Amino acid sequence: MAKTYTWHRFADPGIGEKDLTILEVEGKKISFTRYEGALYAFAYKCPHASGVMADGWVDEDGNVVCPLHRYRFSVKNGRNTSGEGYFLKTYPVEKREDGWYLGMEKTGLFGW
Template sequence: MWWKKQAEEWVNAGPLLQWFQPGEQGLKLAEIAGKTITLAQWNGRQFAFAKKCPHAGGILANGYIDAQGCITCPLHHYKFNMENGRNVSGEGYYLKTYAVKIEAGDWWIAL
């Protein structure tokens, strides 16, 4: 049935050190289970979300994380909470986010 949400599947995205060095903050594109997503690390926390901004398709890995920990799109500077995808700059868009957990040094992402 089209209205039922598909069950999430936890996918091993590889070692944390494969994506970020200790203490490194930033954004990276990753190919996980055939899907390109953005990985982020900020203030010791890990996040995963859509590759593109829901407004105009800007590649979010080309943006930046602001001082409040929000991902900022490189095209029109729309800002999103990396944890829940909520648009914090007021435009009303939502960013697709994925749950992340780190186990035994590996990224696990719920796709």
């Protein structure tokens, strides 16, 4: 089944290439970076030990690096690229005529 999203408008984070920032979208903290000119959004905390991802950095291959244990995740799809097997939640981002939008996956009554 295809994922469906609820889209939420957010302010342009105004960040440079490989910079990291945090914005609150619909009451949820989301990390953002810009890589190769595109804007990416992903979880606020690392899935391993809850390090704040915006306190890390983006490497030359487009991986966000957790500041605690240096686990690496692709900003494009959240896949762990350093071999530990974790997955970082990512969010789709769209630039529209009236601003930036972040997609949050719709879930049913019980979170399915």
